[in-house]
Every structure is written in C-alpha cells, then in structure tokens.
Amino acid sequence: MERELPVLKQQCDVVVLLSHLGYFMDERIAADYDIDVILGAHTHHRLDPAIEIEGTLIAQTGKLGTDLGKITLQIDQRQVTSKEGTLQSIDAAAESSLATEAVLERLQQSADASFREGVAVLDRPLDISWTEPSTFASFLVEHLRQWCNTEISMMHSGIILASLREGAVTKGDLHRICPHPINPCIVEVKGSNIKTAIERSFTSKMVHLPLKGYGFRGVKLGIMVFAGLNVEVVETTEGEYDVLSILKEGSPLIEDKWYTIAVPDMLTFGNLYPEIVQSTSKRYMMPELIRDVLLWALMKNTES
Structure with missing residues (x-):
C-alpha cells in the first residue's frame, strides 16, 4: 500500500x-x-x-x-x-430475471456433465477413518508428498469426507468426498517446530474440531497422517493421545534442521498451527486443489 x-x-x-x-x-x-x-x-x-x-x-x-x-x-x-x-x-434478482435463470440452468447442466465424467477404476476400496489410521488417508498423504516432491507431507484425515468403493470413480465422486477449495503448499519448518505441531495435532480437541473456515468443508479435522515420517501414537484411557516417537528414516528429527514439508494450505493460516504459520518460506501450489492431487493419484495408480 x-x-x-x-x-x-x-x-x-x-x-x-x-x-x-x-x-x-x-x-x-x-x-x-x-x-x-x-x-x-x-x-x-x-x-x-x-x-x-x-x-x-x-x-x-x-x-x-x-x-x-x-x-x-x-x-x-x-x-x-x-x-x-x-x-x-440474489434470490430476488434471479427470480426477476429469465436471463439469469437460463444462465444458471446452463451452468448446472455443464457441471452435471462434468461430474459424470469417469476418472479412474478402483480394483479395491479406499477406506477413510477420522480417528484411526486408514488406507485412504495414507494414500492421499503419500501422493501429496510425491506431487509436491518433498521429503515429508502431513495432513488431517478429515480432509477426506467419505470412503471410495471399488469400481468406477467420477469427478462428482471426488468433489463429494473432497469439496475443499484448499491448495497444496510447500513449507520449510524446523525440526523442533514440526515436533510441536505434531504434538498439538494429537489432542482430542484438535482431532474432533469441527473447523469452519480456511477452506475446510469437512465435519471434523481428524487425526494427522504423514508420509516420510513414522509417528508412533497411542490413545490413552481418557481419550487423549500420547506421541511416543517421531522418526524420519529411523532417526529423530534434528531440532535446528529445516525440513521441507507438503501440507494443505489451511495449515498455514490462522492459529491452528503457529509453528507452521510462522514459517517464512511458503510456496502455494496454484491453481491446483487437493482434489486435483487426488485425481492425479487415482489416475496414476489406475494407469499403473
């Protein structure tokens, strides 16, 4: 300014x-x-x-x-x-304009046609859980790492709203289970801050948080899942979580070392994870959304 x-x-x-x-x-x-x-x-x-x-x-x-x-x-x-x-x-404006109604109808027909377009065929289901490790969350977070070409990736499992059955998958299915306007982002974070962020993620408050905003359109955040990191967590009798170890290639994170991580951009906003927000190195991957990464992953695995 x-x-x-x-x-x-x-x-x-x-x-x-x-x-x-x-x-x-x-x-x-x-x-x-x-x-x-x-x-x-x-x-x-x-x-x-x-x-x-x-x-x-x-x-x-x-x-x-x-x-x-x-x-x-x-x-x-x-x-x-x-x-x-x-x-x-907007309702009054639309009702008073036949031209507006025609435009909306044309756009709806175009959207419906796009949603019917097939993108992949699964030979086995991809199941999602917001409170336990699941095949779908592991699948997406690994391909987020590959797509961003980083050593580590992390995301909340709640970014996936539902499982996918085996068989044909359409663009409409992908929009239904991943409706968020959220972009992939590459950030550099110190090992000590990664550890703090992971410990912050494994609390019942964060796992069950019904987040509204930052592009998130899910029900709750769900547990954090990782690729490139082996995080051992146990749930306590009180419904909380204990993070027992965080290992990269079998060794603990080096506190003062900077690591390159792929995350959904929602983790870089607001006060969810100050340790990530405060990073001075952020690269937002645009215009692709997390849904586009999922599309790429499904097509890649179908082709193989």
Whole structure:
C-alpha cells in the first residue's frame, strides 16, 4: 500500500481496493489511506447500506453468495463527488430475471456433465477413518508428498469426507468426498517446530474440531497422517493421545534442521498451527486443489 498507492493515484481517477482482510482491517485502511472504495470480505459482514469512513466507502455482501452488491459513484471533473453502496438479495434478482435463470440452468447442466465424467477404476476400496489410521488417508498423504516432491507431507484425515468403493470413480465422486477449495503448499519448518505441531495435532480437541473456515468443508479435522515420517501414537484411557516417537528414516528429527514439508494450505493460516504459520518460506501450489492431487493419484495408480 505504501509503495503502490502513490503510483496508482497518478495513473487513475478512482481507486478501488479488493480486500479479503476482514471488516476491522478495512476500517483501519479507510482511516489511513486515500481510497475511494473498499470491496471487502472474510468477516462476512453484511453492510446495507455500505459504510463510509474518512471518505472511503466500505462494502461487504455477507456470505455464501446470498446478496449482490451495487456501488454507485458520482464523478465530476475526474473527482468522486458522491458514493453509495446497497445490497440486493440474489434470490430476488434471479427470480426477476429469465436471463439469469437460463444462465444458471446452463451452468448446472455443464457441471452435471462434468461430474459424470469417469476418472479412474478402483480394483479395491479406499477406506477413510477420522480417528484411526486408514488406507485412504495414507494414500492421499503419500501422493501429496510425491506431487509436491518433498521429503515429508502431513495432513488431517478429515480432509477426506467419505470412503471410495471399488469400481468406477467420477469427478462428482471426488468433489463429494473432497469439496475443499484448499491448495497444496510447500513449507520449510524446523525440526523442533514440526515436533510441536505434531504434538498439538494429537489432542482430542484438535482431532474432533469441527473447523469452519480456511477452506475446510469437512465435519471434523481428524487425526494427522504423514508420509516420510513414522509417528508412533497411542490413545490413552481418557481419550487423549500420547506421541511416543517421531522418526524420519529411523532417526529423530534434528531440532535446528529445516525440513521441507507438503501440507494443505489451511495449515498455514490462522492459529491452528503457529509453528507452521510462522514459517517464512511458503510456496502455494496454484491453481491446483487437493482434489486435483487426488485425481492425479487415482489416475496414476489406475494407469499403473
């Protein structure tokens, strides 16, 4: 902002900021910078009408696509003289427009056709468990490691919502069991921080956490699973977990050594795993989603 805004102001008449920082950060930006409009998101505020702070109009349309936002700017002599923002229910807009209904129907038909497309044929089922080791979780985390070409990978088993039976698998099946808009990510983390993150993951609170956000669309996080690491864990009589050992190629992790790990990007956000979030080396693999890695893995194994 400090570097780019003065340059932009010399090149244009109106400055609109697309923000996914949340309403409270948008308030700070509006107070500190000369911006005409902030189109915000993340905190799911529904601002109707939009709010003006220090000459900056802040607009947010809630969540889940329930509303359309409309911004009206009055410009005179290349200066914005007035501004306002309102919302309109998406249901009301769709019902009042035959053209919109036709577009939605066409898109739905296209999606349905794509979902019916076959991608693989399994000769045996892939079973998932959120509380115990399972073939499906092991399968995906290993192929996440291979796809990212890292020495280690780790993910929560809850990223897979259901098992796959033997037989034909379609794109619709993959979307149903892995609906998350989550990208693979490669991070560098010290051995000591990996150990802390693993111990944090094996608590009943984390395993059964009904996470909402960070792209996660599952029921609960589930246990952490690994490739490139041998993690020995036992469940206690109180329903908690004890991490007995963490070994890489038969040896404990070196605390001060940096390791390259493939993870779902959700582990690099918020306060789930500060040990991973604080890494200064993160490479987000885009536009591929974890679902694309699963598709690649299934096709690769079907071909072989």
